[in-house]
Amino acid sequence: MHRSGATMAWNVFKFCTALRGLGSIMILLVLGVVGVTYYAVVLTNYGPALYDGGFDSVIAVVVLIVFHFLLVMLLWSYFSVVLTDPGCVPPNWRPAVDEEGGENDPLNGSEFSSVPADPSHQRIRYCRKCNELKPPRCHHCSVCGRCILKMDHHCVWVVNCVGALNYKYFLLFLFYTFLETSLVTLALLPHFIAFFSEGEIPGTPGTLATTFLAFVLNLAFTLSVLGFLIMHISLVAGNTTTIEAYEKKTTPKWRYDLGRKKNFEQVFGMDKRYWFIPAYSDEDLRRIPALQGLEYPSKPDFDSEEF
Incomplete structure (x- = not known):
């Protein structure tokens, strides 16, 4: 039994190491898709259309302006997720109050262990792997x-965890990716349909193949990202994470569900000027402790013993 456990631990370690290595490849893959799309939309189709004159030139100008705006926002959001630390436990962190509701806390699991605490704390969350105390909603x-x-999940596409400090950036990445890929799909749809027409199609075999590939890739990303976006919108509305939803703790009695407006503000802040950019105002960082990932307000009438 001991040998089997050691083998399993070794296999998990190899799997985690492989994910770390895969991450760098995924960044290159994302940039590769962006490059193919840029070549198909700007250099092959709508860039040359600027010189055609008439209505086609007007359409090309609109498509190129919107395309470049969404591309900038997409890449800004993407690299904000990649480069922003999702949030780690500060050294020697200690809870000020028992925010997890004592022994009946629904998030207490096998990875947690009782540790010495003052009498007001019946049980404190503790990570055996890190050998340190864990703030509320924190996971290893x-x-x-x-x-x-506030770990949501580890995403190989961004070579990073998605947590308290970069969750908003991840959502904006999904949002702008959906808008960009939808635009590209619609913009290249006439060219894609032309592949199946009987008339002669302008362009070299290379440009035609690039256009075809860009359309297929962007259509696939549009459909897949839409599913993720809808899922995360529902998670934000209930003030929960993917991990917490998987653990089935998002009941009507979920302690952190403060209503859709306040739940939204705990991710995007209160300053509307910053809602659609991967950044927070200094004022929001001061007045919303949840944005720092250590403290989360709960329902004032919440009774943990009902669980």
Whole structure:
């Protein structure tokens, strides 16, 4: 039994190491899709259309302006997720109050252990892997090898965990990716249909193949990202994460569900000027502790013993 457990631990370690290596490849893949799309939309089709004159030139101008705007926002959001630390437990962190509701806390699991605490704390969340206390809604990531504040999931596409400090950026990445890929799909649809027409199609075999590939890739991303976007919108509305939803803790009695407006503000902030950019205002960072990933307000009438 001991040998089997050791083998399993070794296999998990190899799997986590492989995910770390895969991450760099995924960044190159994302940039590759962006490059193919840019070549098909700008250089092959709508760039040359600027010189055609008439209505076609007007359409080309509109498509290119919107395309470049969405591309900038997409890449800004993407690299914000990649480069922003999702949030880690500060050294020697100690809870001020028992925010997890004592022994009946629904998030207490096998990875938690009772540790010495003052009498007001019946049980404190503790990570055996990191050997440190865990703030509320914090989970250990085996790929990153550390505890992540308000961890949602580890995403190989961004080579990073998605947590308290970069969750908004991840959502904006999904949002702008959906808009960009939808635009590209619609913009290249007439050219895609032309492949199946009987008339002669202008362009070299290379440009035609690039246009065909860009259309298929963007259509696939549009459909897949839409599903993820809808899922995360529902998670934000209920003030929960993918991990918490998987653990089936998002009941009507979920302590952190403060209503859709306040739940939204705990991810995007209160300053409307910053809602659609991967950044927060200094004022929001001061007045919304949840954005820092350590403190989360709960329902004032919440009674943990009902669980």
